[in-house]
Amino acid sequence: MIDTDMIASPNFARLVYDGDGSTFGQDVSGPAGSGLIEKQFVDYWSKRGMVSEPIPFDGRSDYVGFVNRGIPSGGVFAGAEAPKTAAQVARYGGVQGEQLDPCYHEACDTYATVTGQPPAETMNVYENDPTPANLALAQQQADSLRGNALRSLEQFKGTLAHATWYFARSKNAFASKASSAKAKKQTKRSARFKYRGHQRIAR
Numbered sequence: 001m002i003d004t005d006m007i008a009s010p011n012f013a014r015l016v017y018d019g020d021g022s023t024f025g026q027d028v029s030g031p032a033g034s035g036l037i038e039k040q041f042v043d044y045w046s047k048r049g050m051v052s053e054p055i056p057f058d059g060r061s062d063y064v065g066f067v068n069r070g071i072p073s074g075g076v077f078a079g080a081e082a083p084k085t086a087a088q089v090a091r092y093g094g095v096q097g098e099q100l101d102p103c104y105h106e107a108c109d110t111y112a113t114v115t116g117q118p119p120a121e122t123m124n125v126y127e128n129d130p131t132p133a134n135l136a137l138a139q140q141q142a143d144s145l146r147g148n149a150l151r152s153l154e155q156f157k158g159t160l161a162h163a164t165w166y167f168a169r170s171k172n173a174f175a176s177k178a179s180s181a182k183a184k185k186q187t188k189r190s191a192r193f194k195y196r197g198h199q200r201i202a203r
Contacts, residue, residue, distance in 0.1 A: 001066035002037065002163060003075025004156075008114045009101035010145040011094040012078040012152035014052040016041045017063070019074045028056035030063075030073045033174035037074025040163040050155065051091050052076075072174055076159060078152050080104040083124065094148065095141045098124050102142075114153070117146040 003017065018024050020035025030037070038054070045052050055077060057063060063073045079100020089096045102118035103109040119142065120126060126138035167173055 001063055001071055001073040001075075002160070002167075003061055003063045003073065003077075004160060005061045005075065006078045006080060006101060006104075007076065007156035007160070008149040008153040009078035009080070009104075010113060010118050010149045010152075011084050011098050011100050011102065012148065013084065013088045013092050013094075013100055014045060014050065014155065015055045015077040015079060016052050017074050017077070018054040018056055019072075023054040024056040028058060030057055030067055031070045033072030034067075034074050036173060037072060037163065037167075040166050041074070041076050041159050044159040044162045045155075048158075053088075053091075074163075076156055078156060095123075095144060098141060102145075114149040115147075117142045117148075 016038055017030065017034075018028070019030040019033075019038035021027075021029030022035070029035075042052055057067055057073070061075075061077075063075060066073045081099050081101070081104045083097050084094050084100055086096050088094070099122075101109075102122040102124075103113050106122055108119050108122055120135060120138040123138035123141050125141065126134045128134075
């Protein structure tokens with residue numbers, strides 16, 4: 001299962017689900033074979049000089065039902081309500097402290113945001129303190145993100161096409177992992193995810 005939850009966030013980061021548990025541990029990793037899915041995304045970007053970073057399976061997306069049934073799963077994510085860090089700005093550009101997607105679960109989540117920019121009123125600097133001065137600053141930040149969602153989409157579609165083609169032409173991509181002790185351990189998960197996709201983390 002390849003999850004493509006959000007791939008056109010205006011203040012995006014290149015995030016990849018930690019399929020093999022090497023970063024966040026086995027309890028929030030995917031079933032056996034998920035590391036191979038992760039590798040396709042990471043390697044595609046790496047070969048093109050583009051960094052990415054791992055994120056855990058945390059029960060907030062459509063992979064939940066697949067992961068709970070032991071189906072190899074993975075995916076990429078451009079970001080939602082989490083604020084962008086200074087380290088992420090250094091990697092991907094964008095605006096520090098603003099949501100990776102200022103229109104996440106908002107009425108402004110439309111094609112117009114993908115082709116243009118998020119409204120200034122959705123930016124954290126204004127929402128946290130709605131003064132005229134902060135609205136002006138928010139407008140500057142929103143202007144700086146114009147077209148960024150399209151850049152995100154362009155960068156994500158390449159790695160998704162690569163991963164899809166890789167598994168489409170593989171007769172049995174996961175066969176060599178099925179009999180390993182590590183694979184069996186991953187399949188027998190100690191915890192199951194409960195879907196939490198509609199929950200928002202408080203800012």
